[in-house]
Amino acid sequence: MKLVKHIANLGYGSRKQVQWLFREGRITDAAGEVLYADDKAEHADIRIDGEPLDPPPGLLLMLHKPTGYTCSTKDPGRVVFDLLPPRYRLREPQLSTVGRLDRDTSGLLLLTDDGQLLHRIIAPKSKLPKVYLATLAQDLRGDEAAVFASGTLLLDGEKTPLLPAELEVLAPRCARLILHEGRYHQVRRMFAALGNHVAELHRERIGGLALDDLPQGQWLALEDAARARLLATDAVLNP
Structure with missing residues (x-):
């Protein structure tokens, strides 16, 4: 070229x-x-x-997304691309978010211009674990871990039960949750199905990749070793 x-x-x-x-x-x-x-x-x-030069095509970025930003490029408000150099919007192939975090959710967000890698990460068959820290509006009632692990929980408007998920209680209103799929607003809907409301939500980890000490609003390009950690499927409740 x-x-x-x-x-x-x-x-x-x-x-x-x-x-x-x-x-x-x-x-x-x-x-x-x-x-x-x-x-x-x-x-x-x-x-x-x-x-x-910026990294060549095949770029994979890790961003510590703050709340208040959306993953859409068309939103009239603040978007995650505002946190990157302006030229990153103009790259070809296009840089895209790997899945989404909603405006009120913070934490680990990946962006890539590698379509095959993107689909490998988000494909349901990959079952790549995603770890969330949830702060709740009400005290946990005590049976959440068993319900989430059962593989029988059915979300409102859906016909397929959720895959089993692991929950660790950290405080009466705080829990860490590991998912092995990525449905729309899944964590919020899971707790809503049990009569609770997620007040704050933060994604800590995808696969074996964690934010570590990356400050909020900052990003970095991932090297091969970090990519290998990302694709690990043995994340645990206490990373």
Whole structure:
């Protein structure tokens, strides 16, 4: 792929705008030598204004989503893409969220431009565990763990029972829950089915990947080792 198209696909501008960057001498190699549009160079050796290029296609990002942001690109309010560099909206292939967290839910959110990886993560057959911390409006009544683990709980408006889920009680109104599927607003609907309301919801982990010390509102690109942890299916209640 020609350098102009490659850099434009990373969101640095239209092809015409990228050609202008070349003309201004703002695109160089790692040694500072000016590159020209018809040169050949490896992705890792290209600099724009002295800075390395963003990761190539196959990008996987981990974001610590705050509440108040939606995962839609069309929402008139704040969206998760506002937390990324503006050019990330212009990448081709397009960067998409891997599933969604609603506006009032915080925590681990993944974004990728790799369609195969996206479907591998969200496919029902993957049963990739997702760990949530829920703060409830009322005290737990005591039988939630047994009901969620039974594999018989049927959500309102659905015909297929939920897969068994594990619940750990942390306090009278606080619990950690591991799901092995991802239905619409599932955690909130599960507690609503038992007469409770989720006041605060935070996703701690997907597969073997946790937020760790990533500050709220911050993001990072995941390397191969982190991707391998993500696809682990043996998450436990006490990560």
